[in-house]
Amino acid sequence: MKLYPLFADLSRRAVLVVGGGPVAERKVAALLGAQAQVTVNAPTLTPQLRRWVADGRVAHRHESFRESWLDRVWLVVAATPDVELNRLIATFAELRRIFVNVVDDAALSSFHVPAVVDRSPLTIAISSGGEAPMLARLVRERLEGLLDHSLGALATLAAGLRKRIRARHPDMAARRRFYENLFTGPVAGLLRQGRPEAARQAVEVTLLAPPEAPTGSVVLVGAGPGDPGLLTLRALRALNEADVILHDRLVSAEVLELARRDAERIEVGKQAGHHHTSQDAIHDLLLQHARAGRRVVRLKGGDPFVFGRGGEELEFLRAHAVPYEVVPGITAAVACAAYAGVPLTHRHHAQSVCLVTAHGQSPDQSPDWALLAQERQTLAVYMGVAELGALQAGLLAHGRASATPFALIENGSRPEQRVVTGTLGNLVERAAFHAVRSPALLLLGEVAALAPSLAWFGQPPLGATVHAFRAQERPPPTPDVLAALHRAG
Numbered sequence: 374m375k376l377y378p379l380f381a382d383l384s385r386r387a388v389l390v391v392g393g394g395p396v397a398e399r400k401v402a403a404l405l406g407a408q409a410q411v412t413v414n415a416p417t418l419t420p421q422l423r424r425w426v427a428d429g430r431v432a433h434r435h436e437s438f439r440e441s442w443l444d445r446v447w448l449v450v451a452a453t454p455d456v457e458l459n460r461l462i463a464t465f466a467e468l469r470r471i472f473v474n475v476v477d478d479a480a481l482s483s484f485h486v487p488a489v490v491d492r493s494p495l496t497i498a499i500s501s502g503g504e505a506p507m508l509a510r511l512v513r514e515r516l517e518g519l520l521d522h523s524l525g526a527l528a529t530l531a532a533g534l535r536k537r538i539r540a541r542h543p544d545m546a547a548r549r550r551f552y553e554n555l556f557t558g559p560v561a562g563l564l565r566q567g568r569p570e571a572a573r574q575a576v577e578v579t580l581l582a583p584p585e586a587p588t589g590s591v592v593l594v595g596a597g598p599g600d601p602g603l604l605t606l607r608a609l610r611a612l613n614e615a616d617v618i619l620h621d622r623l624v625s626a627e628v629l630e631l632a633r634r635d636a637e638r639i640e641v642g643k644q645a646g647h648h649h650t651s652q653d654a655i656h657d658l659l660l661q662h663a664r665a666g667r668r669v670v671r672l673k674g675g676d677p678f679v680f681g682r683g684g685e686e687l688e689f690l691r692a693h694a695v696p697y698e699v700v701p702g703i704t705a706a707v708a709c710a711a712y713a714g715v716p717l718t719h720r721h722h723a724q725s726v727c728l729v730t731a732h733g734q735s736p737d738q739s740p741d742w743a744l745l746a747q748e749r750q751t752l753a754v755y756m757g758v759a760e761l762g763a764l765q766a767g768l769l770a771h772g773r774a775s776a777t778p779f780a781l782i783e784n785g786s787r788p789e790q791r792v793v794t795g796t797l798g799n800l801v802e803r804a805a806f807h808a809v810r811s812p813a814l815l816l817l818g819e820v821a822a823l824a825p826s827l828a829w830f831g832q833p834p835l836g837a838t839v840h841a842f843r844a845q846e847r848p849p850p851t852p853d854v855l856a857a858l859h860r861a862g
């Protein structure tokens with residue numbers, strides 16, 4: 374069966390809904406949204422239907438369905454639990470050439486009600502022709518997430534300007550560019566921020582600007598720790614709208630795969646020991662692409678403002694009057710904690726968290742060891758693999774107990790994640806034994822003791838058990854054995 378998609382204007386047109394239960398109520402709600410004149414026919418009604426009847430928004434007939442009622446309606450919906458009655462209504466409707474929808478019966482229906490994403494006046498209807506309603510629902514949910522709620526306001530704004538835009542850009546290609554910029558550029562951004570007045574002013578400016586001066590922009594996006602499921606909806610949208618993506622090495626391939634197919638991808642990785650693009654060169658690239666009128670996504674691992682030099686990039690963009698937005702991401706400390714089963718704070722174990730980097734500090738700025746060595750505090754140490762020795766020495770020298778537990782998480786949230794556990798006293802030894810490599814994050818503090826019992830993702834932590842086996846040169850237990858042991862406590 375192939376259906377013809379159609380949007381019907383039902384305002385002030387009579388529609389009959391037979392049935393008074395929750396399904397009928399949902400159909401009536403949608404019909405009222407389209408300003409249809411609804412009559413409900415049922416012996417009993419849901420409380421909401423009763424309220425609509427009491428308010429005069431819906432007419433009600435108690436008596437049994439009569440064929441003659443179809444005389445004056447444009448559409449009929451059969452939503453009764455009585456299969457025979459539904460069939461009868463469908464037959465009468467067919468004879469009178471009135472479109473009928475029988476709830477949950479595609480074969481008896483001459484029109485289907487699609488799954489809808491409502492960004493009025495923009496409306497997206499999805500149908501599987503009655504074959505796979507769950508799939509249609511899934512698609513609807515995906516689109517719901519993908520399409521910002523401000524799209525409706527954007528459509529209304531564009532509608533009001535149509536004539537002026539046409540006059541300003543008589544050339545079709547120029548007009549398309551204008552619309553594209555309107556729908557994905559700063560004006561759309563202002564509407565997303567709930568600032569319709571500013572958006573209107575921005576449109577005025579773009580309508581007055583010379584048409585050959587396209588305005589590029591930069592979105593600084595946090596890509597999270599690697600698992601693409603941890604991207605925000607806004608990050609996904611930015612990736613879908615990008616012309617150019619400048620990304621760090623740390624950004625996972627799975628995340629990059631979600632970006633627009635024809636977006637240009639430029640790696641501007643900065644990693645110790647590898648060829649890297651200097652910060653100045655990154656600034657130049659951002660400026661060059663934005664000035665060429667492109668929508669630039671600057672994609673960074675984790676969150677752009679946590680050891681990501683996002684602040685410096687924004688200062689540069691501001692100084693050069695390039696419009697920008699920032700989309701936060703899940704930072705490594707938060708992600709690694711979640712994926713290793715280490716609550717960053719815990720009523721009984723830690724009252725504060727400290728995000729620190731073990732790397733990149735100037736020599737005259739030695740860390741405040743006394744502060745870092747406090748008890749009942751969780752340290753989340755970024756970029757620390759090479760500095761574990763100094764960290765261990767500093768903390769021990771300032772009184773942090775050698776028995777303080779740690780969890781060192783390598784490739785957090787990625788399929789190859791490894792978690793090494795131990796205590797401050799054997800931190801360096803453990804990390805070396807398991808050859809932990811960057812990217813890895815150290816969580817140190819009382820809460821780290823919970824990792825073996827709360828771990829849920831990937832391999833169980835490589836803790837004392839495995840270490841003991843390896844030290845005796847015996848093959849360690851397999852992960853499922855360890856998992857069973859952990860479950861058993």
Ligand code: SAH
Pocket residue numbers: 598599623673674675676677678679680681703704705706709754755756757782783784785786787811812813814815
């Ligand atoms: N802006 C990033 C941090 C960049 S600094 C954020 O908010 O997460 C790079 C450091 O982050 C790495 O050296 C490592 O310590 C940590 N890191 C980033 N991703 C990680 C991951 N998936 N697993 C473990 N550590 C990670």
